[in-house]
Amino acid sequence: MTIHYKEKTFFTGKDLALSVIGGRWKIAIIWCLLQQSPLRLSEIQRKLPEVNQRMLIRQLRELEEDKIITRSVYPVVPPKVEYQLSEIGLLLEPVVTSICDWGDNFAEFLEEDADKIAVN
Amino acid sequence: MTIHYKEKTFFTGKDLALSVIGGRWKIAIIWCLLQQSPLRLSEIQRKLPEVNQRMLIRQLRELEEDKIITRSVYPVVPPKVEYQLSEIGLLLEPVVTSICDWGDNFAEFLEEDADKIAVN
DNA sequence: CAGTATCCCTACTGATACTG
C-alpha cells in the first residue's frame, strides 16, 4: 500500500490513521461525539474542560478537513454550529472502545501494583 | 473511577490510556513489538526509519517506565539490549489492530474520493 | 455562541559528534 495525502506518503494504514487521529485531543473529541451527536462547540467544551478553546477548535477543524466530522452552521442569532461524526468517523468506534477497555485494564493493573507495594 | 498516576488524576480509563500510549511514536513501537519480539534497538530502528534515534529511545524509556514494555540488558560485548511487550502491553493488540483496520478503510475512502474528483 | 488574535513556551526534530 502507498497512499499520498496532504503532500505526505504513507506506506501503511496505521501510519495514515495515526496522522489523522494522532492529534492531542482527537480521540477525546471522537469519544464525545460517539456518546452523543450532534454536539455544539459549547457542549464539547463542557464535556472536555481540560482542553482549551483554541486547541479544541483547531483539532475540530483538522478533523473536519480530514472528513472525520462534519460541521453544520445554522445562520441564526446567536450563532449555532453543530458537529457530528461522518460515516468514516463513525467507524472509529472500535478504536475508541478498545482504548477505553485497555485503559480500564491498565487502571486495575496499577491498583494491583499499588496493593503489592502497600503489602510489602 | 479515579486513579492517580504520576502526580496526575484521571477520571476515565480512556484518559489514562491516552496519557500512556498517546506519545508520538508509541503505537508504532508497540506495533513493531506485536509483529516480532523481542527486538533489539537497531532492529526497531530499521523497522521505523522515520523516527530519529533520540526520540525512539525516549519513547522506549517512557513505555518502560509505564511497564508497557520490558528492557533486558545482556552484559556482553558488544552490548545487547532486548525490548519486548509486557503482559499488559500485549493487551494493546486490539487497539493497534483496530487502528490499522481503520487506517486501511480510510485509505480506501481517500481513493474513492480521488476517483470522484478524477471523474468530474 | 462560536469563534480570532496575541504572546509565549515546551515538545519534537535533525544533524552531528562522542562513549563504554
Add this chain to the structure above:
DNA sequence: CAGTATCAGTAGGGATACTG
C-alpha cells in the same frame, strides 16, 4: 551495539483577551 551530549530550528500546544 546501544546509547548520551549538544546545538539549533520548527511545529504544536497553552493562557488570556477580545469580537461579530
